[in-house]
Amino acid sequence: MSRGRVTGGRLAWLGSLPFLAYVGLFLLAPTVIVAAGAFTDVANRPTLANIRVLGERTVVDSFVNSIALSAASAVIGAVLGAVLAWVVVTGNPDGALRRTTTAVCGVLAQFGGVTLAFAFIASIGNQGLVTLALDAVGPRPGTGWLYELPGLVLVYSYFQIPLMVLVFLPALDGVRPQWREAAETLGGSSWQYFRHVAVPLLTPAFLGALLLLFANAFAAYATAAALISQGAVIAPLQIRTALTSEVILGQANAGKAIALGMILVVAVAMTLYALVQRRSARWLR
Amino acid sequence: MSAELAPGVAPLVTGPSTAPAVPGLRRRATRRRTVLRVVLLVAFAAFFAVPLLALVEFSTRGAGGISGGRSLAGWQQIVDYPDLVGAILSSLELAVLTSVLSLALLVPTMVWIRLRVPQLSRLVEFLCLLPLTIPAIVLVVGWAPIYLWINYFTPRAYQSSPLALTFAYIVLVLPYSYRTIDAGLAAIDVRTLSEAARSLGASWATVLLRVIAPNIGPALLNAAVLSVALVLGEFTVASLLNYVNVQVAMNNLSQQNSNVAYAVATASLAAVFLLLFLLSLASRRRTRGSSS
Structure with missing residues (x-):
């Protein structure tokens, strides 16, 4: 290697300076602002007053609600997504069903926000298609629940199930047909194969996907914000309140404390995810 | 157990x-x-x-x-709401700006790191994937004071322009762009291509624009389409930083004239679905073509 190349090597990292500067300013700086702001007051003096906000009744409730919502939608999404993935994987691996389902799931897993809220209001809202159709044949179904936690669980399932399909399909592909044949040769029934081979084998992958779905739902904001315009039943909506409402004196950094709390919850979920992922990689490749 | x-x-x-x-x-x-x-x-x-x-x-x-x-x-009434039309145009401009600028930021950096400073590759990967673990709603809280500064330094006439959101959106699309470009670069021999071009006297700009870029064309297109899809559907950052993009405009309008708001929602959704669906079709044809 030439000498010029070596000296160039010492300063070569400068070539990545624009990228590092940009990421430092718009990704790391905001993160530091949140983390530091959670422990300082408006005048940048250290304080624990913001953290005390995390102990307030409404904020605690919002975190409990958020965790319940994320857990419920993750479990529903994971179970139904696994079922859909099974339906797909038992078909022809190169067939149209599998290709269409993965393409559609790829699109729907990214779908969310105002449009998704609109779609559900148009279906089961007060003037929704399904509501009016059911009204025509029987008693009118209630619609208020759509704008509360149960509604959010249903609406979140709309992107959680497709995400589960995408995450879980590779794991199902890793289950070799030979294992089923081996179980049958030994006289095992379908149930025994399911209970003693498939389930233990897929459990780590399933738990990993569950955690990913949990983090996904916990971080979601736009759909809930469009559906629930008033109040703050979940943690992301508490941040909206903190950012948009008239700031109460001395609580200007309360939003940062709530944001820090959210980072911690997501970090726990993602750490567990990484641990589980390492375990499942051992069996399925 | x-x-x-x-x-x-x-x-x-x-x-x-x-x-x-x-x-x-x-x-x-x-x-x-x-x-x-x-x-x-x-x-x-x-x-x-x-x-x-x-x-x-x-x-x-x-x-x-x-x-x-x-x-x-x-x-038909979409055009009767000039604010709404303006917001649609803003979102389209944001989509173009974000996809072009994120590529301009990432591609040279990633090529440079592959060739000259591979020891930085883990750091760059970590930084690019970080937005996947920090929710946008959290980043918004940190962006709010930064955007106060940005506003402070922009001329008054442009202060409410949603195009300022480009800075935040580039961060949001980083993980997706990084993954697609990384896959694209992994599939070609960056070192041989660039050394061949350099030894023939090409400048670094020529290497990037006329040697590397055409060879990872599908990956660049892929990254751009994903960015466009993400930006067209973005609501969280825009609404909380008080900028009006198409999602914010149609959310505001839904109380007032729901038919128009739902029409815009349908149109934006159809556009995004079509883009992503074409992308998945195109990428499948490529993988099948390369495997046979």
């Missing part, structure tokens, strides 16, 4: 074999499974199709209610 997690030692109950011995039973079980699969597929298809159909239905609902005739009034 450990026995359950270790499939190798999972106990197989050995007993008198009953189930798959008779071919007729086997066939009946297969048929039952086929029926179950079809029923499940129909149920899932209904769950995913109904809200989308309802959205289209709602945007074309006439004055006579659901049983009245169809009406395209909602779609």
